[in-house]
Amino acid sequence: xxxxxxxxxxxxxxxxxxxxxxxxxxxxxxxxxxxxxxxxxxxxxxxxxxxxxxxxxxxxxxxxxxxxxxxxxxxxxxxxxxxxxxxxxxxxxxxxxxxxxxxxxxxxxxxxxxxxxxxxxxxx
Numbered sequence: 081x082x083x084x085x086x087x088x089x090x091x092x093x094x095x096x097x098x099x100x101x102x103x104x105x106x107x108x109x110x111x112x113x114x115x116x117x118x119x120x121x122x123x124x125x126x127x128x129x130x131x132x133x134x135x136x137x138x139x140x141x142x143x144x145x146x147x148x149x150x151x152x153x154x155x156x157x158x159x160x161x162x163x164x165x166x167x168x169x170x171x172x173x174x175x176x177x178x179x180x181x182x183x184x185x186x187x188x189x190x191x192x193x194x195x196x197x198x199x200x201x202x203x204x
Contacts, residue, residue: 081106082193084176089198096166096202102159102176102195109133113179114159116150117188118172118200125175127186129161139184144170166202173197 088100104114115130129140129150138150149162159176177191185191 082109082178084178084193084195086174086176086195086198089174089200091201091203092166094167094202094204097164098166098200099163100161100174100198104157104159104178109157109178114152115177115191116161117175117177120172125188131159168202168204171200171202173199
């Protein structure tokens, strides 16, 4: 079992930046892939970005590439999502998740553990 707790959400203006954090506890995540998803009202949950914990390789959705950066701190078992140049369409609940799949997946169905989510609201 892996427990995930996100923090760092808030209400900002378009063009601002935010950093989300996700602390993992329980089972070691050193061999897993951790990622971020988001879900806006009335929409399906969508992939944002993910990282392979061991190598630090990242992959992201086209909609956030160049603006969002996923990283991790091994010593703190913490995943981060640095978000810059935020847009109103980035407004959503952001979730941290872990997959044991061992492949670079973007599908929410492949992720086994989820945090409770943190709200990000971007106003124009």
